[in-house]
Amino acid sequence: xxxxxxxxxxxxxxxxxxxxxxxxxxxxxxxxxxxxxxxxxxxxxxxxxxxxxxxxxxxxxxxxxxxxxxxxxxxxxxxxxxxxxxxxxxxxxxxxxxxxxxxxxxxxxxxxxxxxxxxxxxxxxxxxxxxxxxxxxxxxxxxxxxxxxxxxxxxxxxxxxxxxxxxxxxxxxxxxxxxxxxxxxxxxxxxxxxxxxxxxxxxxxxxxxxxxxxxxxxxxxxxxxxxxxxxxxxxxxxxxxxxxxxxxxxxxxxxxxxxxxxxxxxxxxxxxxxxxxxxxxxxxxxxxxxxxxxxxxxxxxxxxxxxxxxxxxxxxxxxxxxxxxxxxxxxxxxxxxxxxxxxxxxxxxxxxxxxxxxxxxxxxxxxxxxxxxxxxxxxxxxxxxxxxxxxxxxxxxxxxxxxxxxxxxxxxxxxxxxxxxx
Ligand SMILES: Nc1ncnc2c1ncn2[C@@H]1O[C@H](COP(=O)(O)OP(=O)(O)OP(=O)(O)O)[C@@H](O)[C@H]1O
Ligand SMILES: Nc1nc2c(c(=O)[nH]1)N[C@H]1C(S)=C(S)[C@@H](COP(=O)(O)O)O[C@H]1N2
Numbered sequence: 001x002x003x004x005x006x007x008x009x010x011x012x013x014x015x016x017x018x019x020x021x022x023x024x025x026x027x028x029x030x031x032x033x034x035x036x037x038x039x040x041x042x043x044x045x046x047x048x049x050x051x052x053x054x055x056x057x058x059x060x061x062x063x064x065x066x067x068x069x070x071x072x073x074x075x076x077x078x079x080x081x082x083x084x085x086x087x088x089x090x091x092x093x094x095x096x097x098x099x100x101x102x103x104x105x106x107x108x109x110x111x112x113x114x115x116x117x118x119x120x121x122x123x124x125x126x127x128x129x130x131x132x133x134x135x136x137x138x139x140x141x142x143x144x145x146x147x148x149x150x151x152x153x154x155x156x157x158x159x160x161x162x163x164x165x166x167x168x169x170x171x172x173x174x175x176x177x178x179x180x181x182x183x184x185x186x187x188x189x190x191x192x193x194x195x196x197x198x199x200x201x202x203x204x205x206x207x208x209x210x211x212x213x214x215x216x217x218x219x220x221x222x223x224x225x226x227x228x229x230x231x232x233x234x235x236x237x238x239x240x241x242x243x244x245x246x247x248x249x250x251x252x253x254x255x256x257x258x259x260x261x262x263x264x265x266x267x268x269x270x271x272x273x274x275x276x277x278x279x280x281x282x283x284x285x286x287x288x289x290x291x292x293x294x295x296x297x298x299x300x301x302x303x304x305x306x307x308x309x310x311x312x313x314x315x316x317x318x319x320x321x322x323x324x325x326x327x328x329x330x331x332x333x334x335x336x337x338x339x340x341x342x343x344x345x346x347x348x349x350x351x352x353x354x355x356x357x358x359x360x361x362x363x364x365x366x367x368x369x370x371x372x373x374x375x376x377x378x379x380x381x382x383x384x385x386x387x388x389x390x391x392x393x394x395x396x397x398x399x400x401x402x403x404x405x406x407x408x409x410x411x412x413x414x415x416x417x418x419x420x421x422x
Contacts, residue, residue, distance in 0.1 A: 001068070001130065005041040006168065006176050008034065009063035009072035009133075011049065011056070013086050014140060017076075018050045025142040026075040033146050037161065039292050040177040040194070045069060051077045056089035064093075064126045064133040070173035071164065072133055076140030078121040086137050087120045094124035094135070098167070101136055104160050105148045109139070111157055112147050123160070125171060132171040134164065150183050162186050165194075180298040181328065196292045199223055199248040202230065209244035211306035211331070211418060212297045214290065216248060216315025218337075219255065220263045223247035226312070236404070238411035239418050244302070246293060250315075253282065266311075266318045267341070275374050276343030278317070283341060287322040294330060305421040308414060310334035313370065313400065317341040320361075320378065324385060326354025331417045334360040334410055337367055337400050339374035345384035355382070358389040360413040362406045364398030 012018075012026030027046050034042065045067050047059050056077075063069045077086035091097070101123025109116030121137035138145050151159030165176040165185040175194035178185040187193060200223040203209060213233075217225040230245045254260045257269035257277075267282035290309055297307050307330045311319040316338025323333045333354075338361075342348060359382065363375040372394055379392045391413060395403050 002172060003068060003070060003174050005043060006038075006071060006174050007043055007045065007067065007069045009045050009047070009060075009067060009069035011047045011059055011063070011072065011074040013049055013051055013056060013074055013076040015050045015083060018048050024048050026140065026145075029142040029145045030073055030075060030138075033149060037149070037178050037182040038176065039179055039288075039295050040175060042176070051083040051085055053085040053089045053092075056086060057092050060090065060093045060126065060135060064131070064135075065128055068131060069133050070168050070171075071176075072135040073138060073145075074135070075138045075142075075145060078119045078137050078139050080118055080120070084120075087122045090122050090124055090135055090137055093126050094122075095127040096125045098123040098125065098134075100163070101160055104158070105138070108148050108151045108157055108159060109144065111152055111155070112144075127171070132173070134167050134171065136160070136164075153184070159183055166191065177292055177295060178299075179327070180295055184299055194292075194296065196296065197248045197251075197289050199246050199293070200227070202227070202245040202247070204242045204244065207242060209302065210242040211240065211308070212244045212246060212302050213240065213308045213310065213414075214246045214248070214293050214297075216266060216286075216290070216309075216311030216318050217250065217264075218311075218313030218315055219265045219269075221312075222264055223249035232407055233411050233414065236408045236411035238414040240414060244297070246297075248289065248293065250286070266314050269314075274343075275339060275377060276341065276347075278341040283318065283321050284325075286318045287325045290318060290322040291326060294326070303421065304328065305331045306418065308332045308334065308417070310336065310410075311338060312336045312402070313338050316361075320359070320382070323354045323357055323359060323382075323387070324348060324351050326357070327352045329353055329355075329357040331421060332358040332360065332413060334362070334413065335375070335378075336362050336402060336406060336410070337364060337370055339370060340378035340381055342381065345381040348385060351385050355386045356388065358413070358417055359387055359391070360410060361390075361392040362409060363392075363394050364400060364403065364406075365394045365396055366398060367400045369400040 017024035149161040266286040268279035270277040316335030320340040
């Protein structure tokens with residue numbers, strides 16, 4: 001049965017760590033790396049065992065056959081010492097080998113240590129009825145984990161993890177998405193790409209996309225709401241003819257402030273009043289969707305400083321909230337007739353570098369759905385949270401909709417970033 005999220009077995013193989021002679025650093029290093037690199041959901045199963053071939057074989061079988069792991073990473077026991085038997089155990093449970101993994105890991109490691117050639121590490125598949133797992137041996141040195149998985153992209157040396165998500169696709173496992181700044185998962189263009197959420201994708205009329213605008217709709221609406229947005233922005237002077245427009249549709253959820261009626265929304269409004277009266281788990285989930293859409297664009301080759309995230313009303317709230325969650329800035333974040341859905345900056349424990357993205361807030365001064373004081377409070381709180389490139393404006397006579405002046409100012413905002421990033 002296919003797992004809905006990746007299940008990853010982590011096996012640290014060390015006589016001394018398993019007997020308590022020293023503290024195991026294998027599992028913590030593997031977990032730390034996965035947390036840094038993976039964007040999609042996953043769960044791990046951990047094992048710390050001595051260098052005993054029978055036990056290693058039994059552990060690998062259990063992780064694949066009973067635990068249903070899609071990927072199993074081992075660390076340790078790949079060298080030439082008598083007790084190093086991890087490759088033998090791995091080959092004993094394999095149905096087929098993938099020699100490229102061992103070859104590439106030794107090639108990557110040679111850039112770090114001349115003794116890389118001493119590692120006999122292998123990559124294999126274990127295929128049983130209705131399930132398969134990719135098993136990869138990593139060296140025992142804790143630092144070797146990040147080294148082999150990540151490689152040195154700046155020097156054109158690919159880490160092996162770049163090939164892991166596609167391999168898992170091919171053996172029937174769930175889609176694994178990565179943070180492209182850590183490791184860029186490669187999937188051939190012809191292969192199905194990971195499905196993040198239902199979204200309408202509008203490519204440029206001609207030629208390749210050179211930038212991306214992700215636009216989140218308001219409460220009760222859907223992805224088709226901003227179908228003509230690129231043309232509207234272009235008509236106001238934004239150089240967005242070559243932009244890809246991504247229009248995701250939010251899932252349906254009961255909206256408490258609307259008597260619990262089911263509506264398409266990015267988060268529940270617990271009350272009609274109160275800037276922070278939003279359902280935080282849903283906000284976090286929606287911000288993660290935005291983050292994954294951004295990462296996929298980056299993987300497709302769009303530079304991060306040419307990716308924009310914006311939204312109208314509730315969609316604008318999510319765009320601003322995502323600014324706090326992103327680990328790196330993007331080309332720009334805009335919020336139209338929305339606000340930052342938090343009570344106070346003091347409640348936020350960790351703010352990512354996404355806050356340093358250029359931010360644009362626009363609101364109608366006659367907006368009766370979102371009181372104009374909300375965006376004003378939001379600007380103050382965003383500044384407290386570290387935003388410096390922040391531009392906000394209220395529009396006379398405008399309500400809870402988009403005025404031509406707003407679209408013109410947004411076009412200027414986009415143009416500034418697009419010209420700067422050329
Ligand atoms: N699980 C671990 N935790 C911390 N350090 C480790 C771990 N495994 C290996 N190391 C370090 O990496 C070195 C090389 O790893 P290797 O797998 O060859 O271990 P080893 O020398 O065979 O000993 P052992 O199996 O007892 O860890 C070790 O000598 C140790 O310094
Ligand atoms: N990336 C990387 N690969 C590496 C190393 C390392 O420090 N970094 N150590 C090497 C050494 S010294 C040995 S002996 C072999 C086998 O290590 P293991 O027995 O710990 O698996 O991996 C090699 N591969």
